Amino acid sequence: MIKQIKNKKIKYLFDKYFIKREAFTVAELLVAVGLFTVIISISIGSYIRMIQQQRLMTSLMAANDNVSLALEQMMREIRTGKNFTESGFDLDKISFVNDVGCDITYSFTSENSIDRLQNGGSCEENDGPITSENIKVQDMSFDVESKPGVGIFSGTNFELVTIRVEISNEKAAGVEKTNKIETKVSARKYFGE
Amino acid sequence: MENKKIKKYFRVNKVLLTDCSGQALIEAIAAIGIVVVGILGTLSFLSTSIGLNRIVTAQYAGTYIGASYVEQYKNCLDTKGWDSKNLCLDMGFLGVEDKIELNGTNFSIFYDDSSCESKDLGDKVRVCVTVKWKEKGDDFSLSVEDYFYNWR
Numbered sequence: 009m010i011k012q013i014k015n016k017k018i019k020y021l022f023d024k025y026f027i028k029r030e031a032f033t034v035a036e037l038l039v040a041v042g043l044f045t046v047i048i049s050i051s052i053g054s055y056i057r058m059i060q061q062q063r064l065m066t067s068l069m070a071a072n073d074n075v076s077l078a079l080e081q082m083m084r085e086i087r088t089g090k091n092f093t094e095s096g097f098d099l100d101k102i103s104f105v106n107d108v109g110c111d112i113t114y115s116f117t118s119e120n121s122i123d124r125l126q127n128g129g130s131c132e133e134n135d136g137p138i139t140s141e142n143i144k145v146q147d148m149s150f151d152v153e154s155k156p157g158v159g160i161f162s163g164t165n166f167e168l169v170t171i172r173v174e175i176s177n178e179k180a181a182g183v184e185k186t187n188k189i190e191t192k193v194s195a196r197k198y199f200g201e
Numbered sequence: 202m203e204n205k206k207i208k209k210y211f212r213v214n215k216v217l218l219t220d221c222s223g224q225a226l227i228e229a230i231a232a233i234g235i236v237v238v239g240i241l242g243t244l245s246f247l248s249t250s251i252g253l254n255r256i257v258t259a260q261y262a263g264t265y266i267g268a269s270y271v272e273q274y275k276n277c278l279d280t281k282g283w284d285s286k287n288l289c290l291d292m293g294f295l296g297v298e299d300k301i302e303l304n305g306t307n308f309s310i311f312y313d314d315s316s317c318e319s320k321d322l323g324d325k326v327r328v329c330v331t332v333k334w335k336e337k338g339d340d341f342s343l344s345v346e347d348y349f350y351n352w353r
Binding site: 017018021047050051054055057058061062064065068069072076079155156157158159160161166168170185186187188189190191192193194196197 | 282
């Protein structure tokens, strides 16, 4: 009996002195909320920048692909063409006769695109841009070098056309990237044309 | 008397008997470490993706530069004839510059026989031009290759 009374007293005293208080203090709460806010703001900021970068990369790759296709088209036609002349302000235009006898002109337009004009000969008139709206052609120039043939090719000039294009992507997240491309194409003149 | 003793015992040993439910230093270090690694990882990913923009742009420009040298070789072959096929492989003979600057990147153009040899194969010529450039301290290179035949 005495032992029981003693145990009860000990339990009472233990509870009195060491009762477990299961709550956060204001300071703990403030620190936790503060840390959470800082980490979340940094993470969301990084995430938003990553999305912007991804958009920028996509638009830049689309612009590069597009100008690549336009260049391929021009190069293919120049390879099989003849009678090249560059003209226009800053030599931003090239005219020649293509393999089926059409007069072709590639030019840099004020709408920031590359235009292909086809007329003359037996060809139907056709005019239009060969670049899409999602790229901006900032500059383009042509340089035609005529290299005289030697030996059995003397009397024939072999043209080497330099194409310089400067493009930029559609503005993504307020950023515009510019890319300059320069290449050369040699006209094939197999029959001394 | 006994009650007093018990009370004293509890008072004296309060600190020792208290359930200390805080975090250990090692736990805190590990937690902070994980958060820091996470944030730094995201930031490095971001910076890599920004760097990739320039690399992709330089690769595009580099490919066209390489192709332009192959075209110059073809022009030389057409102008001088098939007998000059080996002479045209000489960049000095072609009179072309072996360095070009585009978009703030310096490209150097050369024949790298160790990875891609330009050579006379009898009835055809293999032309392989290597374009090399530096971007953010790293070396990048690409090779453009073409074959030309004596079909005239």
